[in-house]
Amino acid sequence: MSVDAVGHIDLIVDGGPENNNRFVTDFLDSTDIRKLVARVDVRYSNSMIEAVNKIIKYDYIFRKPIPDPEHAVPAAAEAIGDYNERPHYALKGLCPNQSHSGLSFDKEAYRTALIDSRERRLSENRASCNPCMPFALESEENLA
Numbered sequence: 001m002s003v004d005a006v007g008h009i010d011l012i013v014d015g016g017p018e019n020n021n022r023f024v025t026d027f028l029d030s031t032d033i034r035k036l037v038a039r040v041d042v043r044y045s046n047s048m049i050e051a052v053n054k055i056i057k058y059d060y061i062f063r064k065p066i067p068d069p070e071h072a073v074p075a076a077a078e079a080i081g082d083y084n085e086r087p088h089y090a091l092k093g094l095c096p097n098q099s100h101s102g103l104s105f106d107k108e109a110y111r112t113a114l115i116d117s118r119e120r121r122l123s124e125n126r127a128s129c130n131p132c133m134p135f136a137l138e139s140e141e142n143l144a
Contacts, residue, residue: 059143092105
């Protein structure tokens with residue numbers, strides 16, 4: 001979905017039957033959402049959102065039992081919320097919410113954060129691990 005400058009909501013779908021049926025039409029008729037078919041009503045494809053849908057389905061929804069439609073809405077909301085708060089490679093390490101809010105990738109801040117993270121991890125590992133004891137071989141007499 002996209003929201004234009006005036007606040008209109010566009011739902012961009014492909015030509016599949018899951019998007020073009022009377023249930024979807026009836027639902028959209030009861031809202032202010034406008035359905036646009038990719039490569040018909042708009043020039044571009046909806047492949048980017050299809051990639052997101054695949055991640056949501058396989059990384060979140062299919063991993064937990066959803067016994068009925070009543071449980072589907074909270075499961076989807078949890079998945080979408082988590083997805084939007086995780087850094088994404090395609091967004092150069094930004095979360096979708098950060099990217100949507102206009103934050104741009106800062107290479108120097110990212111490099112500094114990586115260095116700081118490494119130092120913190122090493123420090124925590126050193127503090128929580130007893131120094132390794134030197135490996136002492138038994139005398140050859142005991143091995144015989």
